[in-house]
Amino acid sequence: MKILLISNMYPDSNNIRYGIFVKNVVNDLSKSKFNFSFIVMYKNNYNLFCKLFLYIKFYIKIFKSLYDSSIDLYYFHYPTFTLLPLLVFYPKKVKICINFHGSDLLNPSFFNVFFNRLLSKLYSRVDGVIFPSQFMLNEFIKKNFYNSNLFVSPSGGVNTDIFYPKCSVYNFDRPFRIGFAGNISNSKGIWILINSLPFLSFNFQCFIVGDGKDKPSIMEHVRSSTFSDKIFFIDTLSQEKLADFYRFIDVFVFPTLLPESLGLVGLESLFCGTPVIGSNIGGISGYLVNNENGLTFNSNDYNSLISAINTLYNDKILYNNLSLNSSMSVQNFSHSVTNINLSNYLSKIVYE
Known part of the structure; x- marks a missing residue:
């Protein structure tokens, strides 16, 4: 299965924690039957004009990708800002899933609230909506957004090959x-x-x-x-x-x-x-x-x-x-459990 992952936040060697949630998802799903291609943005400290130019290039790439018949699933992360091109053109017979991560839904700023309201009809139209926690799913509902296929997946889960328990507990003989x-x-x-x-x-x-x-x-x-x-x-x-x-x-x-x-x-x-x-x-x-x-x-x-x-x-x-x-x-919340559940969810979107 070929997935096009679209995100305006993704880590690189200079900013290893920037959008790490997205990379964690990719790392785990790549071990299954999924092949990824990417349209992503990395962290930059450019001025407003340069950032605007980068977003225009980003959106043009998204537009072009909508005509690629080899893609089985379009997977949008941080949809408040990445889903905007679909307001202009929403392709038929294309499977689309969006994944909120936090500030894209919770940030009370004027622009964030405005874009979320602008995109509300698209939120109800996409084939699936993913949240990192039940708390986030509840917030989505509280904001009167709707979709019939909501799912909780904790941002790729935790990699137990790296984050595993220590061998002993504190014995209180040091600070x-x-x-x-x-x-x-x-x-x-x-x-x-x-x-x-x-x-x-x-x-x-x-x-x-x-x-x-x-x-x-x-x-x-x-x-x-x-x-x-x-x-x-x-x-x-x-x-x-x-x-x-x-x-x-x-x-x-x-x-x-x-x-x-x-x-x-x-x-x-x-x-x-x-x-x-x-x-x-x-x-x-x-x-x-x-x-x-x-x-x-x-x-x-x-x-x-x-x-x-x-x-x-x-x-x-x-x-x-x-x-x-x-x-x-x-x-x-381990990456193995999360990976199985998310794989099944995405496969169901594509094949049903």
């Missing part, structure tokens, strides 16, 4: 290692984590992985604080090194202020056997179960986060139970 990975920005709750650290009642170290617009101010704040020797900054890591990071830390803190579409970093940590303390909002609730594989706290409430971290450290039995449960609790 407790707290970890964060992702976009270092206020919307991801990084300030909530930083402001909670001085109030912890035990010896700890905090490791922060990633980059983002708030990283310079965060680093400056830490340098001038009394706990600067306890916080360490690490640049963005490859998936293999990120897995090692999850196994190195004792707890992963996911303090996002956003209703995450899925929250892949939290899942990856659980697969590595490291409990998660996460905000009780969005797609995180689809896999993080309080007192089973981690602890939840009230989003944007650093007192609630302080309480959760202290609870986890002070209750050794609870910590060890959460660690042992972490990986087993999320096996339905």
